Amino acid sequence: KAGVTQTPRYLIKTRGQQVTLSCSPISGHRSVSWYQQTPGQGLQFLFEYFSETQRNKGNFPGRFSGRQFSNSRSEMNVSTLELGDSALYLCASHGGSSSYNSPLHFGNGTRLTVT
Amino acid sequence: GNSVTQMEGPVTLSEEAFLTINCTYTATGYPSLFWYVQYPGEGLQLLLKATKADDKGSNKGFEATYRKETTSFHLEKGSVQVSDSAVYFCALSDRPNAGKSTFGDGTTLTVKP
Secondary structure, rough: OOOEEEOOEEEEEOOOEEEEEEEOOOOOOEEEEEEEEEEEEEEEEEEEEOOOEEEEEOOOOOOOEEEOOOOOOEEEEOOOOOHHHHHEEEEEEOOOOOOOOOOOOEOEEEEEEEE | OOOOEEOOEEEEOOOOEEEEOOOEEOOOOOOOEEEEEEEEOOOOOEEEEOOOOOOOEEOEEEEEEEEOOEEEEEEEEEEOHHHEEEEEEEEEEEEOOOOOOOOOOEEEEEEEE
């Protein structure tokens, strides 16, 4: 079974630009979550999508948005980039609708650098 | 809300030393507990888990026991190897928000030969 795939692996953008990150979950997984990882803040939850609907949302500004498609693939968009958005963005898929005792399966992340 | 507090790092050990990484949690419900490991340039991968009190998760020589009375889930390994060098994250997942896990800050382990 293929794992979680994130593209691209690396991105360099300029302040003020926007960026779109993509995530393909494990086949059969309907939940996709996004996390921001930085040295200072650790892993911060952005949002979760399940069956094309946003099910949970973290405490990030509206510049961060996402969506999920009918094949469970997800995209995350950040508009008006700021220097502080530089981070590793991790996508994770999850197997069940309510199986909270199942682990998250992470991709290798997209490293975003904002200059 | 939920929170996870991990032992601060970094931790440096010699090969074959005993490892303990402390983890305590606060949760509003009855969570499942996880340890994830992150190797350089990669995402997190599950190391072990426990879903109810007194459960012991184990994998690759690592162990952790779900202690409800002390709200703890400490990670241990009897004899570490150089290949265990990585960042370790303690995490919890609370129903029904399975996709919204709460993570500790991570502990960087370096094992020297």
